Amino acid sequence: MRPTDLLKSRVQADWTAATDHAFTRALADGTLPADRMAGYLQQDYLFVDGFVRLLASAIAQAPALADAVPAAQFLALITGAENTYFLRSFKALEVPADAPACPEARAFQDLMAEARASGRYECMLAVLLVAEWSYLDWATPFADRAGALPFWLGEWITLHTGEGFAGVVAYLRDQLDRAWPGLSPREQARVAELFHRAVQLERAFFDAAWAGFPVAR
Numbered sequence: 661m662r663p664t665d666l667l668k669s670r671v672q673a674d675w676t677a678a679t680d681h682a683f684t685r686a687l688a689d690g691t692l693p694a695d696r697m698a699g700y701l702q703q704d705y706l707f708v709d710g711f712v713r714l715l716a717s718a719i720a721q722a723p724a725l726a727d728a729v730p731a732a733q734f735l736a737l738i739t740g741a742e743n744t745y746f747l748r749s750f751k752a753l754e755v756p757a758d759a760p761a762c763p764e765a766r767a768f769q770d771l772m773a774e775a776r777a778s779g780r781y782e783c784m785l786a787v788l789l790v791a792e793w794s795y796l797d798w799a800t801p802f803a804d805r806a807g808a809l810p811f812w813l814g815e816w817i818t819l820h821t822g823e824g825f826a827g828v829v830a831y832l833r834d835q836l837d838r839a840w841p842g843l844s845p846r847e848q849a850r851v852a853e854l855f856h857r858a859v860q861l862e863r864a865f866f867d868a869a870w871a872g873f874p875v876a877r
């Protein structure tokens with residue numbers, strides 16, 4: 661079994677809870693209230709701040725230029741099309757971009773800061789991979805729904821489906837699969853632990869979003 665499949669299979673219950681969630685089902689069938697999405701996007705914009713820094717750190721740690729290039733292209737997408745999606749959505753939903761971090765967003769920021777501070781490529785990859793792979797998993801079954809939804813719901817699906825995004829996940833998996841055999845048992849355990857905590861935080865983030873993050877006005 662690929663190391664990344666093994667990592668996922670060990671945390672299957674949390675993975676399923678995070679990727680087959682009432683929040684994303686409501687998002688995809690268009691019944692998610694605008695306020696619920698607004699609160700989620702405000703908190704997720706804080707996540708993106710930490711994610712950009714973590715991805716930049718992984719680029720800096722990549723073993724060779726060829727390993728860094730797909731990550732750098734993905735970084736451009738997040739700071740380009742995805743960032744613009746956030747700003748357009750805040751405008752359409754009539755909320756500011758800035759909001760105080762809720763505990764679930766703060767926990768993610770802390771985890772990403774920890775992965776960054778480790779200085780270890782495999783630790784950074786573990787957290788990046790969970791974030792992107794779990795989003796590919798929840799969004800892919802809804803790919804054909806995007807067009808019928810308001811853009812602030814539909815484009816969130818589009819950004820996390822399709823060949824390009826699947827390629828990002830394939831690349832992150834490949835990077836971690838390749839690093840894995842060179843790690844000591846202790847290093848492998850650290851990766852597994854970060855992977856699991858990231859999955860738990862994805863689950864907690866959707867739980868909190870579904871209950872409703874407070875919306876900053």
Ligand SMILES: Cc1ncc(CO)c(N)n1
Binds near residue numbers: 704791792795862865
């Ligand atoms: C919390 C969270 N996890 C993953 C992604 C995908 O990048 C996101 N936007 N937000």
